[in-house]
Amino acid sequence: MAALCRGRHRWKRINILNVFTRSLTGKFDYDLLVIGGGSGGLSCSKEAAQLGQKVAVLDYVEPSAKGTKWGLGGTCVNVGCIPKKLMHQAALLGTAVKDAKKYGWQISETVSHDWATMAEAIQNHVRSLNWGHRVQLQDKKVKYLNLKGSLVDEHTVRGLTKAGKGTILTAKNIVIATGGRPNYPTNIPGAMEHGITSDDIFWLKKSPGKTLVVGASYVALECAGFLTGIGLDTTVMVRSIALRGFDRQMAGLVTDYMEAYGTSFAWKSIPKRVEKLSSGALQVTWTDTQTGREHKDTYDSVLWAVGRAPETKTLGLDKLGVELNEESGKIVVGADESTSVPNIYAFGDIGEGRPELTPTAVKAGKLLARRLAGQSTEVMNYDNVPTTVFTPLEYGCVGLSEEEAETRHGKDGIEVYHAFYKPLEFTVAERDAGQCYIKVVCERGGDQKILGLHFTGPNAGEVTQGFSMGLQCGATYSHLLQTVGIHPSCAEEVVKINITKRSGLDPTVTGC
Numbered sequence: 001m002a003a004l005c006r007g008r009h010r011w012k013r014i015n016i017l018n019v020f021t022r023s024l025t026g027k028f029d030y031d032l033l034v035i036g037g038g039s040g041g042l043s044c045s046k047e048a049a050q051l052g053q054k055v056a057v058l059d060y061v062e063p064s065a066k067g068t069k070w071g072l073g074g075t076c077v078n079v080g081c082i083p084k085k086l087m088h089q090a091a092l093l094g095t096a097v098k099d100a101k102k103y104g105w106q107i108s109e110t111v112s113h114d115w116a117t118m119a120e121a122i123q124n125h126v127r128s129l130n131w132g133h134r135v136q137l138q139d140k141k142v143k144y145l146n147l148k149g150s151l152v153d154e155h156t157v158r159g160l161t162k163a164g165k166g167t168i169l170t171a172k173n174i175v176i177a178t179g180g181r182p183n184y185p186t187n188i189p190g191a192m193e194h195g196i197t198s199d200d201i202f203w204l205k206k207s208p209g210k211t212l213v214v215g216a217s218y219v220a221l222e223c224a225g226f227l228t229g230i231g232l233d234t235t236v237m238v239r240s241i242a243l244r245g246f247d248r249q250m251a252g253l254v255t256d257y258m259e260a261y262g263t264s265f266a267w268k269s270i271p272k273r274v275e276k277l278s279s280g281a282l283q284v285t286w287t288d289t290q291t292g293r294e295h296k297d298t299y300d301s302v303l304w305a306v307g308r309a310p311e312t313k314t315l316g317l318d319k320l321g322v323e324l325n326e327e328s329g330k331i332v333v334g335a336d337e338s339t340s341v342p343n344i345y346a347f348g349d350i351g352e353g354r355p356e357l358t359p360t361a362v363k364a365g366k367l368l369a370r371r372l373a374g375q376s377t378e379v380m381n382y383d384n385v386p387t388t389v390f391t392p393l394e395y396g397c398v399g400l401s402e403e404e405a406e407t408r409h410g411k412d413g414i415e416v417y418h419a420f421y422k423p424l425e426f427t428v429a430e431r432d433a434g435q436c437y438i439k440v441v442c443e444r445g446g447d448q449k450i451l452g453l454h455f456t457g458p459n460a461g462e463v464t465q466g467f468s469m470g471l472q473c474g475a476t477y478s479h480l481l482q483t484v485g486i487h488p489s490c491a492e493e494v495v496k497i498n499i500t501k502r503s504g505l506d507p508t509v510t511g512c
């Protein structure tokens with residue numbers, strides 16, 4: 001009630017009237033209100049509507065600091081997975097064109113890449129997805145509201161239009177799936193003024209040109225990878241290690257390949273300031289923490305890929321006492337995606353400890369909708385979630401890294417099978433396959449249950465997806481050996497794996 005007494009008088013009147021009406025009738029406007037129309041929110045709202053619930057989804061995009069905006073569908077569709085994978089594909093095609101000559105294609109002219117053509121085609125595809133999502137919501141009878149939502153109480157949401165006009169909506173249950181947005185560093189002069197983030201890069205009309213990418217995780221390496229691949233001078237600035245949380249050996253292979261591919265790395269370096277010169281170029285000053293020396297270089301663009309922050313600040317969570325993790329700012333959730341306040345649920349990137357991935361948000365959303373509709377009690381299983389980093393040499397993995405397996409089971413408690421292999425398509429093209437590698441981490445005793453599977457090479461996402469089902473089913477090393485390969489493929493190298501690290505034998509695969 002305290003929350004209702006804040007704000008403008010008009011709000012107070014509407015809110016009190018609304019809550020009063022609800023308590024008299026016990027009725028709500030909706031069974032379910034979902035705040036956030038991204039990967040998770042859309043899946044949750046559509047599933048709930050399919051199950052006969054009356055549902056509305058609020059989605060509102062706050063423009064980026066640079067003014068970039070987009071449509072319905074959230075991060076993945078607009079400024080994440082989809083445009084990223086398509087730009088990665090643009091880069092892979094550049095490599096394929098080089099390979100093509102070796103395969104007999106007569107390509108007479110010097111091949112060059114045009115950013116504007118690529119960006120326009122990708123942006124048009126994204127717009128078609130925005131439209132597709134609207135149509136799907138309509139077809140499934142989910143009410144789509146282009147409103148910025150905040151909580152009034154555990155059954156009431158206030159929605160604001162861009163013009164600041166308010167609406168009050170009530171529901172039996174409220175789901176928060178508002179995702180996150182890229183961070184800017186706060187202590188680097190010129191960072192925000194002159195830099196862009198992943199919220200902008202996919203919507204640029206002109207090529208970013210020579211680019212400094214700051215950060216060294218998924219977003220940084222994937223963006224640096226496609227920028228290099230389309231021919232741009234690209235440097236990654238790494239303050240500590242690349243791909244924190246991933247298997248260290250695999251992360252090393254990914255960055256080694258990128259270095260050979262043409263991406264520059266400024267290792268153990270911390271940016272100090274960004275200044276715009278009269279020429280329009282951006283001058284970045286940084287410190288190499290190994291030598292303590294200061295360096296400067298100029299770039300056309302600086303892309304900050306230094307992590308993401310949850311979208312919780314304007315949701316009114318504090319007033320309702322929804323518990324947040326103090327460090328991350330994310331919402332503390334139970335196994336059933338419940339928050340500390342009854343009738344309010346949260347999942348996807350906003351949920352503390354959840355993987356920041358689209359398929360987990362989509363699946364968790366569907367399962368939550370089924371539970372809220374009383375159709376199921378199944379909760380999301382967040383174990384063995386597979387993922388792929390779409391760097392020039394893709395890296396797919398599922399389960400534990402070698403380090404994590406060692407921590408949990410002890411060095412003597414695990415057996416690591418590994419193999420370097422040469423993708424057949426690399427042979428004629430005379431491409432170096434030095435970083436194409438597979439590692440299967442197993443328990444050492446018993447049936448040698450597989451704890452983790454790691455793969456660098458072409459189509460790593462496709463390869464890893466299939467094997468992830470094996471891990472979900474408790475696959476063992478002997479299951480892997482019983483599996484017949486598909487020849488000739490890269491994935492077959494996984495089922496042929498037989499050399500243990502412990503043996504010290506050469507893990508290079510030769511011949512068929």
Ligand code: FAD
Binds near residue numbers: 035037061079149347
């Ligand atoms: P989002 O998709 O972020 O959706 C949240 C929505 O809520 C947004 O539309 C937002 O505008 C809206 N919103 C926020 N606040 C409010 C409010 N108050 N009222 C109304 N609406 C609001 N994942 C993968 O699995 N594979 C990939 O290849 C991949 N690539 C990525 C590449 C990049 C560059 C990035 C940044 C992310 C990538 N991800 C990838 C991660 C993936 O995009 C996210 O995990 C996923 O989008 C999370 O879904 P969500 O529903 O939690 O949030």
Ligand code: NAP
Binds near residue numbers: 217243390
């Ligand atoms: P992230 O995983 O949190 O990584 C942030 C990176 O920025 C780290 O390398 C970090 O270095 C560095 N960093 C942080 N602050 C910095 C600073 N002030 N100066 C310099 N470097 C700094 O963030 P992300 O790459 O944005 O990815 C976010 C999430 O999106 C991921 O967890 C992933 O789940 C999802 N995603 C998925 C995919 C995919 O599935 N292919 C692709 C993209 C994104 P330290 O290690 O030193 O902290």
